[in-house]
Amino acid sequence: MVNARVTTARGLARATGAISRLTRRGGGTTLPGHVFRRLAPDGLSQLAMELTEGIVAISATNGKTTTAAMLAAIVGHDQMVCRNGAGANLLSGITTALVTRRRAATIGVLEVDEAALPAVSQQLAPTVLVLGNLFRDQLDRHGELELVADRWRVLVVTLDPATTLVLGADDPVIDGLAGLRVNVLRFGIDDPRASLTVQDAAADSTFCVRCGTAYVYDEMYLGHLGAYRCPRGDHQRGALDIVARHVRGDGIRGTRFRLDAPDGTSEVVLPLPGLYNVENALGAIAAAYALGIPTALAAARLADFHAAFGRFERIVVGDREAVLLLFKNPTGANEALRAIANDVAGAQIVLALNDRIADGRDVSWIWDIDLEGMLDTAAHVTCSGTRAAELAVRLHYSNLAVTTMTTTTSTLDAFDAAIVRAPPGGRVFVLATYTAMLDLHRALADRGLTQPFWEEQA
Amino acid sequence: MTLRIVPLYPELLSIYADRGNVRVLQQRARWRGISVEVTPLALGEALDPAQTDVVLIGGGQDRDQALVAEALVAQTPALRSAIADGVPILAVCGGYQLLGHRYVDQSGRDTPGTGLIDFESHAGPTRIVGNVVVETEFDGTRHELVGFENHAGRTLLGPTVAPLGRVIIGGGNDGTGTTEGCLDGRVVGTYVHGPLLPKNPWLADQLLAWACEHRGLSTTLAPLDDQLECAAALAASALARSERR
Ligand SMILES: [Zn+2]
Numbered sequence: 001m002v003n004a005r006v007t008t009a010r011g012l013a014r015a016t017g018a019i020s021r022l023t024r025r026g027g028g029t030t031l032p033g034h035v036f037r038r039l040a041p042d043g044l045s046q047l048a049m050e051l052t053e054g055i056v057a058i059s060a061t062n063g064k065t066t067t068a069a070m071l072a073a074i075v076g077h078d079q080m081v082c083r084n085g086a087g088a089n090l091l092s093g094i095t096t097a098l099v100t101r102r103r104a105a106t107i108g109v110l111e112v113d114e115a116a117l118p119a120v121s122q123q124l125a126p127t128v129l130v131l132g133n134l135f136r137d138q139l140d141r142h143g144e145l146e147l148v149a150d151r152w153r154v155l156v157v158t159l160d161p162a163t164t165l166v167l168g169a170d171d172p173v174i175d176g177l178a179g180l181r182v183n184v185l186r187f188g189i190d191d192p193r194a195s196l197t198v199q200d201a202a203a204d205s206t207f208c209v210r211c212g213t214a215y216v217y218d219e220m221y222l223g224h225l226g227a228y229r230c231p232r233g234d235h236q237r238g239a240l241d242i243v244a245r246h247v248r249g250d251g252i253r254g255t256r257f258r259l260d261a262p263d264g265t266s267e268v269v270l271p272l273p274g275l276y277n278v279e280n281a282l283g284a285i286a287a288a289y290a291l292g293i294p295t296a297l298a299a300a301r302l303a304d305f306h307a308a309f310g311r312f313e314r315i316v317v318g319d320r321e322a323v324l325l326l327f328k329n330p331t332g333a334n335e336a337l338r339a340i341a342n343d344v345a346g347a348q349i350v351l352a353l354n355d356r357i358a359d360g361r362d363v364s365w366i367w368d369i370d371l372e373g374m375l376d377t378a379a380h381v382t383c384s385g386t387r388a389a390e391l392a393v394r395l396h397y398s399n400l401a402v403t404t405m406t407t408t409t410s411t412l413d414a415f416d417a418a419i420v421r422a423p424p425g426g427r428v429f430v431l432a433t434y435t436a437m438l439d440l441h442r443a444l445a446d447r448g449l450t451q452p453f454w455e456e457q458a
Numbered sequence: 459m460t461l462r463i464v465p466l467y468p469e470l471l472s473i474y475a476d477r478g479n480v481r482v483l484q485q486r487a488r489w490r491g492i493s494v495e496v497t498p499l500a501l502g503e504a505l506d507p508a509q510t511d512v513v514l515i516g517g518g519q520d521r522d523q524a525l526v527a528e529a530l531v532a533q534t535p536a537l538r539s540a541i542a543d544g545v546p547i548l549a550v551c552g553g554y555q556l557l558g559h560r561y562v563d564q565s566g567r568d569t570p571g572t573g574l575i576d577f578e579s580h581a582g583p584t585r586i587v588g589n590v591v592v593e594t595e596f597d598g599t600r601h602e603l604v605g606f607e608n609h610a611g612r613t614l615l616g617p618t619v620a621p622l623g624r625v626i627i628g629g630g631n632d633g634t635g636t637t638e639g640c641l642d643g644r645v646v647g648t649y650v651h652g653p654l655l656p657k658n659p660w661l662a663d664q665l666l667a668w669a670c671e672h673r674g675l676s677t678t679l680a681p682l683d684d685q686l687e688c689a690a691a692l693a694a695s696a697l698a699r700s701e702r703r
Contacts, residue, residue, distance in 0.1 A: 144519050146520065355697075361587070361588065362606045362652075364651055364653055368475045368478075387694075390657070394478075397481055397485050397656065
């Protein structure tokens, strides 16, 4: 039961959140959590116990926000869901979500930062823990990939045996966690036609987690995700429980695939493009299955899923359309570029690269994006953000004609210019890093073109 | 006559987008009509100094350092003969450390390097992370190097080895903000990535000129329009100077 001190702390913390929203200062996605933790440092585990139907914690370098949004869409038909906002995924943001949850919410669907996961998981004691993938991302903030992987190994070993562990088996490092415990569900793609013909330059973990020998990939989907086996025979992708087969893409309109699960087969029509969204959908369906929701029902509910903040969000501006895509690392950027590839011709492209802490201070990674040839048919490309000039150099070395490229720091200015430049019925694609997308989104919300970001939590 | 760029073990040594350095060298040669080929050296292969005009060694994950070190140390005689022939080498981060005698990590494990240059490195208590500005001089001309550093290693140069430059913003070789990198003949070692060459085209051209000389090509490189590169360097330098580190 929640004690009096925790109740008082929650009351005060909620009040600061309300004030923060009224004054529109940052949406209050982390402040109540800070206040609560100051007043009741160990109160989070008590708040977590109030979610009587359980908590699903989701972590991954790529796709945790979308996976959480998908799972909330699946679960939300029957239950009130407590969620944290995209990006507010450290201890403070998660605490805020629990502090400010609606009273009727009985289930938690929370995305958790990779580095924060061990501490968060210990306090939340999740019913289901989804670990999707680990990519090289913002090294200056998290330390190297292997360090996070080591922490996750310790976490998995010490996890409550009652927790169902849902693993993205296409990632060798994640699959390697399966051997450390029982009560595991693996999800992945099994489709030779979805395989890349050339290896992604962004591939990170292509060496055996047991002996260090290079894996042989029978299929490689994105980055280092695929069907792999160690030639020395000590590790290969485990048997998949929740599987996507016969994946068919339809540009930015979406993707279809056949879902094979322990409780039957169904067809999934996903209104989001790209293989990484197939991975996200599988993670959400697997988590739902672990909660007792039939996979056919989960699949049906994904058919009218709406994109989360900056994840293929479509915005109508007069008779033009803007499509917002978040990019934060080479793998995500490569997938986004592949997904729009058939629609780039004649389109306006706005790229935005910021180097604030939430974006990663080090922008080296733009050189690991497979940009070559991807934007050559665009009508115009604008580079924006705090590091706009570096993007322009990157595009120059991809042989993009300089005549079709301009540079400006303000992403909103770049957006407006692109809308004006687009012909009636034309399309603007915005690919932006996290804080650049946040700023743009806020400005567009002020104009009433989209919902303010923090309202998504409600 | 084809210029050959040889990145060493790119599948293990490209953590800080080191392929950006490769691409910049390749493009700047192509734009000048110089025939150029990139032939990466894979683990287990032997470096052929006669077929090498510029060597690039990038940074890797800590866990791969021992694996790479072993392979690289085995190439020491070939690298030494390439250096003697005037082949330039650019080594960044982990690759830079392997040019020295040894790298001692946090747990005290000692990984031997190639010992091609007289220095050694050991892991410090913290990572040195942030934007970097370095002042350096080549052939009497003053240049500014801009980029990003992210390293736990502290590198101590031997008494006869010159640093690549003097730190204006950043931690540099040992975190004290004094010297950065090493420059020994045509061997350039540095902690600066970003990657290094896109924002520092003058250094890319210096490496290209040396490579051309080794291949017997003219070392007078046609000028390129470097407006975008210079704008990016200026912006990065201004950003670094505006921060407190
Ligand atoms: Zn193995």
